[in-house]
Amino acid sequence: MSSLQSHTIETPNEKQNRHKAMEAIKVLNTLKEGFKTPPKAMDYFYNLFEDVYCKQKALHDDKVKVGTMCIQIPSEIIYALDGVPIRLCNGFYTDDEIGSDFLPQKACPLVKASVGHLASKNLTDKPDMIYSPTTCDQKTKAGTLIASFGYDVVDVDFPRTKESEISREFFRRSIREFSADLSLKMGKKLSKKKLKASISKIGYAQSLYHRLSDFRKNRTVPILGNDMFLVTNAFFFDKIDNWIDACEKLVDELEQRVKDDIHAGGKISPRIVYTGSPPIFPNYKIPIIIEDSDAIIVADETCSSNRMFNDRVAVDEWFVNDMIDSLADKYLKACTCPIFSKNNDRIRRIIELVKSHNADGVIYQAFAGCTVYELEQRSVLEAMEKAGISILYIESDYSPSQQGQLSTRVEAFVESLKIKNRNK
Amino acid sequence: MKYFTGIDIGSTAIKITIINENKELIGHRISASGSMFYKYAHQTLDDLIKELNISKDDIAYTVATGYGRKLFKEADENISEITANAIGAVAAAKEFGEIKTIINIGGQDSKAISLDDMGNVVNFAMNDRCAAGTGKFLDACAMNLEIGVEELGDRHFNSKGTPLSINSTCAVFAESEIIGLLGNNHSVEDIVCGVHYSIAKRIIKLVKRVGIKEGIYFDGGPALNSGLVNAIENELGKKIFIPAYPQVTTSYGAAILGVDSYYYQNRA
Numbered sequence: 060m061s062s063l064q065s066h067t068i069e070t071p072n073e074k075q076n077r078h079k080a081m082e083a084i085k086v087l088n089t090l091k092e093g094f095k096t097p098p099k100a101m102d103y104f105y106n107l108f109e110d111v112y113c114k115q116k117a118l119h120d121d122k123v124k125v126g127t128m129c130i131q132i133p134s135e136i137i138y139a140l141d142g143v144p145i146r147l148c149n150g151f152y153t154d155d156e157i158g159s160d161f162l163p164q165k166a167c168p169l170v171k172a173s174v175g176h177l178a179s180k181n182l183t184d185k186p187d188m189i190y191s192p193t194t195c196d197q198k199t200k201a202g203t204l205i206a207s208f209g210y211d212v213v214d215v216d217f218p219r220t221k222e223s224e225i226s227r228e229f230f231r232r233s234i235r236e237f238s239a240d241l242s243l244k245m246g247k248k249l250s251k252k253k254l255k256a257s258i259s260k261i262g263y264a265q266s267l268y269h270r271l272s273d274f275r276k277n278r279t280v281p282i283l284g285n286d287m288f289l290v291t292n293a294f295f296f297d298k299i300d301n302w303i304d305a306c307e308k309l310v311d312e313l314e315q316r317v318k319d320d321i322h323a324g325g326k327i328s329p330r331i332v333y334t335g336s337p338p339i340f341p342n343y344k345i346p347i348i349i350e351d352s353d354a355i356i357v358a359d360e361t362c363s364s365n366r367m368f369n370d371r372v373a374v375d376e377w378f379v380n381d382m383i384d385s386l387a388d389k390y391l392k393a394c395t396c397p398i399f400s401k402n403n404d405r406i407r408r409i410i411e412l413v414k415s416h417n418a419d420g421v422i423y424q425a426f427a428g429c430t431v432y433e434l435e436q437r438s439v440l441e442a443m444e445k446a447g448i449s450i451l452y453i454e455s456d457y458s459p460s461q462q463g464q465l466s467t468r469v470e471a472f473v474e475s476l477k478i479k480n481r482n483k
Numbered sequence: 484m485k486y487f488t489g490i491d492i493g494s495t496a497i498k499i500t501i502i503n504e505n506k507e508l509i510g511h512r513i514s515a516s517g518s519m520f521y522k523y524a525h526q527t528l529d530d531l532i533k534e535l536n537i538s539k540d541d542i543a544y545t546v547a548t549g550y551g552r553k554l555f556k557e558a559d560e561n562i563s564e565i566t567a568n569a570i571g572a573v574a575a576a577k578e579f580g581e582i583k584t585i586i587n588i589g590g591q592d593s594k595a596i597s598l599d600d601m602g603n604v605v606n607f608a609m610n611d612r613c614a615a616g617t618g619k620f621l622d623a624c625a626m627n628l629e630i631g632v633e634e635l636g637d638r639h640f641n642s643k644g645t646p647l648s649i650n651s652t653c654a655v656f657a658e659s660e661i662i663g664l665l666g667n668n669h670s671v672e673d674i675v676c677g678v679h680y681s682i683a684k685r686i687i688k689l690v691k692r693v694g695i696k697e698g699i700y701f702d703g704g705p706a707l708n709s710g711l712v713n714a715i716e717n718e719l720g721k722k723i724f725i726p727a728y729p730q731v732t733t734s735y736g737a738a739i740l741g742v743d744s745y746y747y748q749n750r751a
Contacts, residue, residue, distance in 0.1 A: 069717040077646070077717070081680065084645040092667040113645050459650045 072181045076115055078153035082459075083112035086341040090285055094350065095323055097286055098316065100309040104289045107297060108340060117183040118298055119143045123245060126186025126210075128173070128202055129194045130362045131217055131394065133386040135372070136238050138257035138299070140245045145186055146295040148363065149173040150339030152457040161204055162197075167428040168457040169339065170197040177205050184296065186210070188244060190237060192217040195398045195431050213240060220400045221391055234387035235380075251379050258372055258382060260299065267306040268368035274313045275357045276416050281316035282309075283323045284333060284356020285346050291364040292340045324355030329419040329476035331356045332412045334405075334439070336426040337363035342457050345424045345465070352470045357416040360409050366395055369408075397431040405435070406442040413448055419476045420449035422469070427456045449476060485543040487745065489571075489737030490524060491564065492516065492551030495590025495618060496704070497524050499531050500734040501542075506574065506742055510535045511731045520551040544745040546737040560744055564733050565596060565607050571736025572700045573602040575726040582724065583696035586686060586715070587733075588705040590618045593686060597693040608692040615652040616685035618705050623654045624678045627661045628671050632708070638675040639710025646676035652685065675710065683714035695719065702729040 069077065087105055091097065110116040125132075125142040134144040149155075149172035158166075158175025176182065188211040191202030199214075206212035216233045218226035242249050268291065274281050290309065293302055324330075331354045338346050338361065349356060359365050370393030374385045395405035409421060421443060425432035436452055443450040451472040455465060484503060491498040493516060500511040512531040517523050532539055547558035548567040555561070568587055576582045585596040593616050597606040614620050625632045647664055651657040657678075664674050682705075699721060705711055706729035716723055726732055 068720060068722065071720060074717055074720060077680075080645040081648045081677065085648055085650070088647070088664075088667065088669070460652065462650070463656075 072179070075153060075157070075179055075181050079151050080113040082151055082153060082341045083108060086343055086347070089347055090283070090289065090343075093347075094283055094285075097323075098282060098309060098312045100305065100312045101282075101286050101289070103301075103305040103308070104286075104293055107293055108289065111183065111296070112341070115183050118296065119145075119184050124184050124186045125241065126189035128189060128191040128198055128205075130367055130396075131192040131194065131390045132190045132215060132237065133234065133390055135254065135257045135261050135386055136234075136241065136249065136383070138260065139249055139254040140241055140247050142241070142245060143184075143298075145184055147173050147177065147186065147189065148295070148337065148339050149176045150342035150457070151176070152342070152459060154179070155457045162201075165428050167195075167197050167336075167430075168342075168426050169336065169429065170201050172457065174201050174204055177210060178208055180208070188213065188241075190215050190241075194396060197428075197430075213237075218391070219398060221394065222401060227388065227391065230391045231384045231387040234383055234390070238383055249379055249383075251377065251382075254379060254382050255377055258374065258386070260303075262371055264294070264299065264303055264306070265368045265371055267303065267310060270310050271306065271313065272358065272365075274317055277317050278417075279317065279320050279322035280324055280330070280355050280357055281313040281321055283350055284331070284359065285343055285350055286323075287356070288338050288343060288346060288359070288364060289340065291367060294367065295339075295363075324350070325353045327477055327480070328353050328355045329473055329480065330354070330417060332358045332360065332409060332416065332418045332421045333424070334360040334409055334421060335424040336429045336432050337361040338424075339363050344457075344459070344462070345422070345453060345455060345469075348462065348466045348469050349422060349473075352466060352473045354469075354473045354476070357418055358412040360395065360405065360412060362396060365408075365412075366393075369393065397435040402435065402438075406439055409439065409443070410446055410448070413446075418448075419480060420451070420472065422472070423450060423452045425452070425454050427454050449479070484537075484541060485745075486537060486541050487738045487741040488528070488542050488545040489567070489734035489739070489741060490528065490545065490547045490549075490552075490555055490558065491567065491731070491734035491737060492520050492524055492547065492549040492555060493564075493590055494550055494592075496730065497527050497551075498549075498731045498734040499524075499527050500731050500738050501531060501535060501537075502735070502738045502742070504543075504742060506739050508735065509537075511728060511734070513730055516551065521554045524551070524555055544741040546741040546744070548733055548737040560741070562737060562740060565594065565604055567736035567740065568594070568702070568733045569596055569598055569602065569604045569736065570739050571732040571734070572702060572726075573598070574739055575702075575732055575735060576698075576700050576724055579698075579700075579724045581698050582700040583698040584690065584693070584700065586690060586699065586701045586723070588617060588682075588686065588701075588703040588711075590704070593617050593689060593703075595686070595690040595693045597696060606693045608689050610685070610689055613652075614654045616682045616689075618703070620654045620657070620682060621678070621705055621708070621711070623658060624649075624661060624675075627658050628665070628674060630671065630675075635675055635679070635711070636707075636709035638672045639679055639708075639713065642670070642672040642676035644670065644673045646680050647673045648677045649674075649681045657681075676714075679708075679711045679714035680718070682711060683718040686715060687718045690719075695721075697721070699723040701725055702732040704730050706730075 154175035158171030
């Protein structure tokens, strides 16, 4: 009494791709269908993410791909040497589960996912080399682990303090070395003209981000925070010229939407500044819960978005060495990562964003296992209390299962903001 | 000729199997449990005896199993469905080879059973808290999609896009997820495929608790759903063995045990 069924079974890579496609399409569908009609110009980004994560489309076949493990590697230098920077920070639960075999259970899901992604060797735009800034403990150790999988990984020394002159000089030396190493690997000299051009191109990309952000200061907010996360996330891996084109179109459309008084949120949606561990596609769990709870994210303070674009490079003299030093300064001094001993800049930035974007409250997410954000929670909460700003602290991870409990907490916070607004 | 009967009274269906003294399958019958287990079990047995054209007196020994086993007082013996499932599976999979892991999806629970080299149960895990990842979950999904349960397999293989995952474990919340997807004009096929993968992932977690050992056997009504089988195989990355009559493995096992018990009790 038996029969054998004959289906072909997926390979491990096919299975991983399907899992990721399923995660990706779920989030994209929610963004497209779960809220008011998004700007037309968002279609570029929806399609980009679907192509890359559901159809495994490679974007940079012919180029040398330079993987970066964190935000502190200057893209300007990579572009000037004709490489393509690809940021390897990962948001997939599928990859998080793969990474769990290599890292402690309580490790940060972002690090686990990034490690899992590289461990699987199943990458569409596989990096030819990886630069790993020694930022937090987990990322630092992850670099070594990833090297053991057979990748060419180079540590880029990064200081844990940023206010001293020693740290400034320290990181300048690191970036000089990084630039020399990459230049050697690419077999090219870093030219003044090209570096100046790439600084100005990234600067233009930053200016587009600022224009998009400015629209969100308006009373009617023309774009959801989740859509903005998608836009900034695309900068991790997209062809920069395409990204710039798409953002220009988005700027035009948002300008019109502001004129037409189109609001992406609800009539009385409280305005939220999001901060903490970075939401990286498709882990938009908390941002989606927030905007699903009738609030709207008007600004963020995260390394996947605002921190990547906020500060521009200030160059004194347009010589290669001076430009490299200025880049090093920008990537160190402007950084508000909680790994630094003192990080008052971050608190200042959050308060600034609350004021400039007329926000009603702050939501602070820390990934369970992301020690530095967990540690800094206390000082940020105290500072917000002092400034009279409502804040909600949430700890969460990449697993899709505990949405019910989380949304109850977020909803209650949003409701308290609504009541506060009513009583003003 | 002596006959032996295994009666498996489950939450959703009553499964009866009759075998001969050589443990060969003579016949089986499945009917809905309905509200009166006891009455329907008798009726089903009578129908099967009539169909096989044998006399009630030829039945030497009856073993009852399943949730409702204790209600069937005429049985000579009753055993748990875990043991019966293991015995039945080992016998049904003889030609396939040795089986070490059994996945069973029933109407209202799902199980993973791990066997040793002798076919004895060494460990098992059960999802007994709610209907997540069970036949009832499939029923509810099919109902929401307004298709028959038997259509699920074909629909699965006709899915062209990315399977749309259902994150809610709860059948009640899953319903609202499905309705949301339908409302946005997603294809029934992609949703069906997503439902299958969601169940498969949950089942794999259960199987991992007892350890995945080569030689995997899948039974219970949902094993008739080729789409779900495909999803479980993909999630496991391994082939699984499906018996010809996946619903009656457990009653078959009970009947086999009946043969052994009978000859043990009546040995010369």
